[in-house]
Amino acid sequence: MKIIYNPKINTLALAVRDAHFIPLVFEARRMGKEVIVITPAEKVSEALHNTASKTIKLPLLKTMSQFSIRQKLTDLLLALKGEAFKRKM
Structure with missing residues (x-):
């Protein structure tokens, strides 16, 4: 919980x-902080x-292959990173 008091962190993503x-x-x-719940x-x-x-x-997730799950999570993390980057500019 200490991380929410870090002024360098603006967004938390919780699964x-x-x-x-x-x-x-x-x-x-x-x-x-912005809190994104996954x-x-x-x-x-x-x-x-x-x-x-x-x-x-x-x-x-039961209906998806392991590769599809990894790809979906990778896409999600990249999208979140892109949103955070856009907000800084």
């Missing part, structure tokens, strides 16, 4: 789906979804 993380998300938002498309806590700055819902 979580349950409400246990709401206090962390809430405190990070209070500190002015979660499975199903069974995400509505309260967590509502507390985050942005929610990215991944497709059901």
Whole structure:
């Protein structure tokens, strides 16, 4: 949780789906951080979804090959990095 107090960090990306993380998300938002929650498309806590700055819902992974999952996560991380870079400019 200490990372949310680091002034050099503007965005947190958390791969979580349950409400246990709401206090962390809430405190990070209070500190002015953008919080992106990456979660499975199903069974995400509505309260967590509502507390985050942005929610990215991944497709059901059971139906995807391991290569497809890696590619999807790589694309997602590159997109997040690109968004952060655009905001700095």
